[in-house]
Amino acid sequence: MTKIQHSAGRFLTRLLTHSMLLCLLLACGLGIGSAASAAPGEPQAQAEEEPRALLEALDTRSFEDKGDAAQAIAESAAEQKTRWLQALLDGRLGKERRGERFYIITDDSGREWPIIDAITFEDAGTGTRRTVEAFKINNDLRTRIEGLLASLSLNAGDEASRLSAAQRLVGEVTAGNADRVRGMRDDEESDAVRDQLDVALALYDVQQGDIEALGTLRGNLDTRVRNTLSSIAAGDSELAAEAQSVLGGIESKRAWYDRxxxxxxxxxxxxxxxxxxxxxxxxxxxxxxxxxxxxxxxxxxxxxxxxxxxxxxxxxxxxxxxxxxxxxxxxxxxxxxxxxxxxxxxxxxxxxxxxxxxxxxxxxxxxxxxxxxxxxxxxxxxxxxxxxxxxxxxxxxxxxxxxxxxxxxxxxxxxxxxxxxxxxxxxxxxxxxxxxxxxxxxxxxxxxxxxxxxxxxxxxxxxxxxxxxxxxxxxxxxxxxxxxxxxxxxxxxxxxxxxxxxxxxxxxxxxxxxxxxxxxxxxxxxxxxxxxxxxxxxxxxxxxxxxxxx
Amino acid sequence: MTTQTFLHERDRSRQAFLSRSTLLTSLVLIVGMLVVLVLNALPESSAWHVSNATVSLLGKYFTYMLLALAVDLIWGYLGILSLGHGAFFALGGYAMGLYLNAQTSPLPGWQSIMTYFPVAALAVLLAPGLLALVFGWLAFRSRVTGVYFSIITQALTFALMLAFNRNEMGMGGSTGLTRFYELLGFSLASEGMTVALFVASGMAVLLAFWLCQAITVSRLGRVSVATRDAEARVRFIGYRVDHVKLALFVVSAMIAGVAGALYVPQVGIINPSTFAPLFSIEVVVWVALGGRATLYGALLGALVVNYLKTVLTGVMPDAWLFILGGLFVLVTMLLPQGIAGVISTWRGKRRDGEKQDRQEVSA
Structure with missing residues (x-):
């Protein structure tokens, strides 16, 4: 049920984004029409406009909408998306207060922040709290962005970064990305990464009530696995009893390592x-x-x-x-x-x-x-x-x-x-x-x-x-x-x-x-x-x- | 086996209880005490007046002398070096401390029996005595001797220091016991009490000195000296060496306990630092400096070192550890028989000289 709701929501967002994009393109086209001198810049402007729209979607008060926008970024083809999401996670992605430009703050320790343009990554001088407003995030959003980033780096990079991404995914698999993670798991070549993804998926499946999946978690020492299992084992069902036994195995293994x-x-x-x-x-x-x-x-x-x-x-x-x-x-x-x-x-x-x-x-x-x-x-x-x-x-x-x-x-x-x-x-x-x-x-x-x-x-x-x-x-x-x-x-x-x-x-x-x-x-x-x-x-x-x- | 032949000569001359050195030491102690009391009674304006603080300080020295006697009894006459006698001293002190605390506020649990003076007085003797009995029985039965014994006594006092530092012991943790106001119904702050404690400590030293003297000239004492010099031989002759050692060790621990009990009301505090191995080993250097195996030497050593400590820690506190350390080294290397050894050689020479004179006369 939730799954359907969720995908419906996503569809709506996508529709919105696309229609917005269309409007922008139209406006842009009008601009080009009026100024012939801008003609050579057309493809560049077009290339710039799509990422621009993705970033603009972030400029909203609702954390829910921001999350959807982040997801749209993750799913888009924009080259800069990893860096954007990372900057968003760090609270360093921001918008000009009086203007339309987006910036990434490279160092927010002082009063004057060195900033770069978020789209071109060109040096944009310095900004302050007054000129640049960073997008705010909350804990839910943070978790969501982390999950997005993890699945992003699963696609790219060498084995080590994929492995660490897979490790971060444990406990972060949601209805939203489960299918995608499952797909990635099937495409994955490295055994280590695949095992880790199996654990992440199994934990998700167990949360959804799948007893079979508990087998994969047997003897896993991850704290997140242990915490999730102990919250499941508190219940009073067949799954809870099974989870209890798996948890017992984990605890005794931990005890050995403690020794x-x-x-x-x-x-x-x-x-x-x-x-x-x-x-x-x-x-x-x-x-x-x-x-x-x-x-x-x-x-x-x-x-x-x-x-x-x-x-x-x-x-x-x-x-x-x-x-x-x-x-x-x-x-x-x-x-x-x-x-x-x-x-x-x-x-x-x-x-x-x-x-x-x-x-x-x-x-x-x-x-x-x-x-x-x-x-x-x-x-x-x-x-x-x-x-x-x-x-x-x-x-x-x-x-x-x-x-x-x-x-x-x-x-x-x-x-x-x-x-x-x-x-x-x-x-x-x-x-x-x-x-x-x-x-x-x-x-x-x-x-x-x-x-x-x-x-x-x-x-x-x-x-x-x-x-x-x-x-x-x-x-x-x-x-x-x-x-x-x-x-x-x-x-x-x-x-x-x-x-x-x-x-x-x-x-x-x-x-x-x-x-x-x-x-x-x-x-x-x-x-x-x-x-x-x-x-x-x-x-x-x-x-x-x-x-x-x- | 190291036979300490240098000690035999003097032992032979001191077979009787009332030897010259006993009489002289008793006399010096009694006269000294009386002089201090008389000088203390003089009006404060007098140049000869001895203040209450000094009397209290001398009282503290007396308790140290008592402790030195306890160490000398087993080190000098039995050859066992205890590096943990501070433990017995502290146990006696804690027993007294509990009693003193009970005078102002009731103690919790089993400690409440310490409210009564006779019980406390018994505890002052029994707590160190029992510890010495159990520990000594274990150690002597399995023939732990020499440096081994020294080290496990040090470990014992170290363990007790750790234990008494714990708040769960109910002994005040690392601050120890303090806030003493009354003893036997009299205020501890009063002048009379200072003098009374001084006299009590002095009398305790005198009595302990006589007791130790009685022991050393008795059969037990002679067996113990024999044990010191040739333990195996004494055992083969048929003496129960472990019993002899245990008896002297327990008596010594009890004397140390009494010393601690007298020390606490005069100083006003007892804390786990008294269990520190350093204190116990300092006691050994008092005895070493004064002259081991002579009772008056132990008394003298405790007095001299502590007087030096009082003076020097006031004048140049940093130098005290240098001096104490230097004393350890110099005494063991240059004065193995301590001050008493120097005195007896000097007297021996003079007597030899007299003898020579007499011989010349008779010739």
Whole structure:
């Protein structure tokens, strides 16, 4: 019924437009007749007159009529129609207040707008609010124009723009354009675009009461599909029951993607923990030294990133690339300095070492506060680390977190290779297992101590570089990670690289899984208590060394 | 296994409860308190007058000394370094804070029992004591020692800080408990109350000092020192090392709780920052500077560091963390036995000198 009404309306509009056009042509013809000099311009004028009429139809108060006029534009053969509709959608298509010309405002931000002629696209100087009146649109009209634009770009352009047009059509298919979309779907060559059009059409059919069409929507993650289906499922019919079951399938699929998202966030949070803890695990494993200043070494790495970025304004990508070796070297140098000046004098007294390094951490913090400022600094991420990787409607991975995760794995792989294949790694492992025996075999344990400490500190610096991409850089940056890092070390087992990796990742994931249920703070408390209880069962961590190793 | 032989020498000389250092420390404490009281009673015009603010400040120092004693008891005599003693201190403080709040407005739910002073006083001892009992039982049973123990105590106080920051705890969230007006029916703002709290804190220090002294010279104390120096051997001889540790840990936590309870009415606020790991670790440096494994050293260290803190944070606030950090490094590297160590070496030298003189005379 509505369909008939609608097409009748359209017929009327068309009739009106055509008759108007006829009048104009007549008037024009009269003009030509009276002025012979205008004869060469005749075909041009004619070509100009038809678009002109299309635009004039827009000059009405009724949004309904404007919509019909827009539709007429979309269906016309005018070359400029896409641009007109886009300008109309943006509220930048307008008419001269005292005159007959139509303009497109290219920039409406200032008081004086640069404008171009809407028909010829020639530069028309500037206009203001007083001289040009933009056509107003409302929300209904906006939706309608969007649908028109989408179906327009379905006709033209490459596959990518057709696909995005098809995506925009979901939920926008109406009685008015359904047949046309159906035709386009049959002509479409690309499978992806066709599938998308199928979804758009199926959604329309379902709204019209077609149960069969629900099959196409099964497992679709689009929010618009979900919203429409849930409004249909609220009813009490066979269709509603069927829609409910489809909706259930969609919801469970979304739930899986949500879980994947949580896992991803957990792993990225965990990778920060691993980066922060792994240096600690090495130094504790080799020297039996708890370095309470480890958090401040992380902070130094982050500040190094910030300083390099200050030195290279406008090039955050290069700055970050330089910060990776830079952070490692600066923090590593601090580490060697700490080892040479303090820690080596406290051999065999772990509790005293703990206190002394804690003192160092206070000094370093205050140093940063005095030299820089107590305020937080922002490190800008390069463009390629901003934004998200949208896998589908329900799953998107933020690029900076993804990068941190990959960076963590790379650092881990590097450290593992170092420990496994290099001379230093061999000596480090020897000293970890039995210091006295290693020394008896000719390993210079003090040199190993110094290098290990520098290495652990350097890795802390790398953690700082990674952290600077996620949060602001401030004097308290390290402190907030130190307790967590210790838990990771204790949980994973001292001096055990794999243990640290597994422990850090699992603590990150557990924390992230608990958070939506109990809130961030309680989740943290539960993790803390859990680790304390865990140590009861396995005091040596997840991967306890087998047999006697010391 | 690190055997701390340097401590054996002094331990042998301090077998009796009434040793010279005990008498001297008690005497200094009592005389000091009396002097402050007398000077406070002088008219304000007098140059020797000690203001109420100073008395209150000294009262606060007393509670810190109490806390230092608690830490020294387990670190000095048992070898377990707790980086979470601030938690017990804060729990005692919160118990007292709830009681003080209940004096002005009734508390909701279970907290209403804190309206009665005996219940509150019991809570001051039981809240830290029970936490220490459960936590210590879990830790010592599975032989968590050394740095591991230090780290999980730090995690404990950190977790409590997070918990007390939550409004759902009913402990005032991040602002904590404040607005205290009355204690046992007397106004907290009155002069008499300031003096009374000062005396109470001083007496608490004295009593706790005697208690700790009694413990350290007892059988329990000797087993605990043995545990500190050679845990495995003590266990093989047949002592239940975990019981010894648990007993001392709980007593220590209770002393810390009392310290917190006395601290709160004098300072007027208790908030989650008391649970911060930094505070707990600061306490350790008081003990380290004063001299671990000497009770009077802990008292001295708490007094010296806090006096320095009061003076320096006023004069140059930025420098305080440098100085505190420097103290950590210097004390551990240059003064492993703290001020008390310096005093005893000096006295030892003098005694050796006397001995030499006597020998020369007899010869």
């Amino acid at each position: 994947a998202q949580t896992l991803f966030f957990g792993l990225s949070a965990g990778s920060i923990l691993v980066l922060a803890a792994i240096g600690l695990a090495i130094t504790f494993g080799v020297m039996g030294v708890i370095n309470m200043a480890h958090g401040e070494l992380i902070m130094i790495g982050a500040y190094t990133t910030w300083m390099i970025q200050q030195a290279l304004p406008g090039q955050p990508g290069l700055a970050l690339a330089l910060a990776i070796p830079g952070g490692f070297l600066v923090a590593g140098a601090f580490g060697v300095l700490i080892e040479r000046t303090v820690i080596r004098f406290l051999k065999g007294r772990p509790l005293e070492t703990l206190l002394a390094t804690f003192g160092l951490s206070l000094i370093l913090q205050q140093l940063v506060r005095s030299v820089f400022s107590p305020l937080n600094r922002r490190v800008t991420s390069p463009d390629w680390l901003q934004g998200a990787w949208q896998i589908n409607e329900a799953l998107s991975l933020t690029l900076n977190r993804l990068a941190v995760l990959l960076f963590c794995l790379a650092v881990f792989a590097g450290l593992w290779a170092l420990m496994r294949y290099t001379r230093l790694g061999l000596e480090v492992r020897a000293v970890t297992q039995n210091r006295a025996m290693a020394r008896a075999m000719g390993v210079r344990a003090t040199r190993v101590d110094m290098l290990t400490f520098g290495l652990g500190a350097g890795v802390a610096g790398l953690a700082g570089v990674a952290l600077s991409q996620l949060t602001n850089v401030g004097p308290n940056l390290g402190q907030s990670y130190i307790v967590d890092s210790f838990l990771v070390v204790v949980f994973g087992g001292v001096g055990n690289l794999w243990g640290t990796l597994v422990a850090g990742m699992s603590l990150g994931v557990i924390n992230q899984v608990l958070q939506p249920w109990v809130g961030a703070v309680l989740a943290k408390i539960i993790v803390l208590v859990g680790v304390i209880l865990f140590i009861q069962k396995r005091p040596q961590g997840i991967f306890a060394p087998k047999g006697r190793t010391s």
